[in-house]
Amino acid sequence: QVQLVQSGAEVKKPGASVKVSCKASGYTFISYAMLWVRQAPGQRPEWMGWINIGNGNTKYSQKFQGRVTITRDTSASTAYMELGSLRSEDTAVYYCARDSRGGIAVPEYWGQGTLVTVSS
Amino acid sequence: EIVLAQSPATLSLSPGERATLSCRASQSVNSYLAWYQQKPGQAPRLLIYDASKRATGIPARFSGSGSGTDFTLTISSLEPEDFAVYYCQQRSNWPLTFGGGTKVEIK
Numbered sequence: 001q002v003q004l005v006q007s008g009a010e011v012k013k014p015g016a017s018v019k020v021s022c023k024a025s026g027y028t029f030i031s032y033a034m035l036w037v038r039q040a041p042g043q044r045p046e047w048m049g050w051i052n053i054g055n056g057n058t059k060y061s062q063k064f065q066g067r068v069t070i071t072r073d074t075s076a077s078t079a080y081m082e083l084g085s086l087r088s089e090d091t092a093v094y095y096c097a098r099d100s101r102g103g104i105a106v107p108e109y110w111g112q113g114t115l116v117t118v119s120s
Numbered sequence: 121e122i123v124l125a126q127s128p129a130t131l132s133l134s135p136g137e138r139a140t141l142s143c144r145a146s147q148s149v150n151s152y153l154a155w156y157q158q159k160p161g162q163a164p165r166l167l168i169y170d171a172s173k174r175a176t177g178i179p180a181r182f183s184g185s186g187s188g189t190d191f192t193l194t195i196s197s198l199e200p201e202d203f204a205v206y207y208c209q210q211r212s213n214w215p216l217t218f219g220g221g222t223k224v225e226i227k
Contacts, residue, residue, distance in 0.1 A: 035216075037164075044207060044218045044219065044220050044221055045156075045164060045207060045209075045218045046218070047215055047216035047217070047218070050216075059214060061214075061215040061216075062215065063215070095163055095164075097163075100166075100169065104169075104211060105211040105216055106154050106166065106169045106170075106209075106211060107164075107166065108166050108175065108176075110163035110164060110165075111163065112163065113163055
């Protein structure tokens with residue numbers, strides 16, 4: 001069965017960076033795109049970016065352009081999301097989510113989430 | 121960016137009742153609208169995509185309809201496990217956006 005296992009919770013100071021990993025199993029990793037979505041407490045989900053795992057092409061939300069980098073390691077079946085210049089408003093649960101067949105930007109399977117807390 | 125407005129914010133119903141949730145887009149998204157269910161402490165779960173297609177393993181009591189700017193998620197008869205928050209999401213234009221959610225609570 002499809003599983004996405006994310007790295008553990010992080011506490012960061014303002015201005016720092018965080019890198020969250022997402023290890024995939026149960027399917028052919030390079031055949032499906034991956035999305036990253038975050039959700040601040042009590043808020044709606046917010047899309048951050050998308051990566052074509054096969055060729056590494058990325059698309060980012062303009063809101064995070066310049067601060068977010070999404071990469072993948074196909075040999076490890078793992079995707080990564082790095083967010084820099086952290087501020088308190090970045091405190092949220094960060095999710096990776098496998099796209100549906102065809103790369104249509106419909107996240108079908110989700111990781112368990114990684115809580116990132118930004119606090120001085 | 122496309123703004124999605126969901127209504128009502130909260131729906132208070134009893135098990136066995138029918139739930140009707142609405143999602144309105146600020147401009148046409150064709151049929152590129154999905155619905156998710158989220159329970160406390162859990163990731164969202166895909167229910168419906170492309171307005172009316174049920175995702176894998178989703179019970180038939182969940183159905184979606186609409187196109188353009190107005191969409192509806194219907195739960196024909198609420199089961200105890202259906203009480204949760206529901207979000208719509210469009211994929212017509214980047215950036216992908218989500219609605220503000222409808223909480224379906226037990227009356």
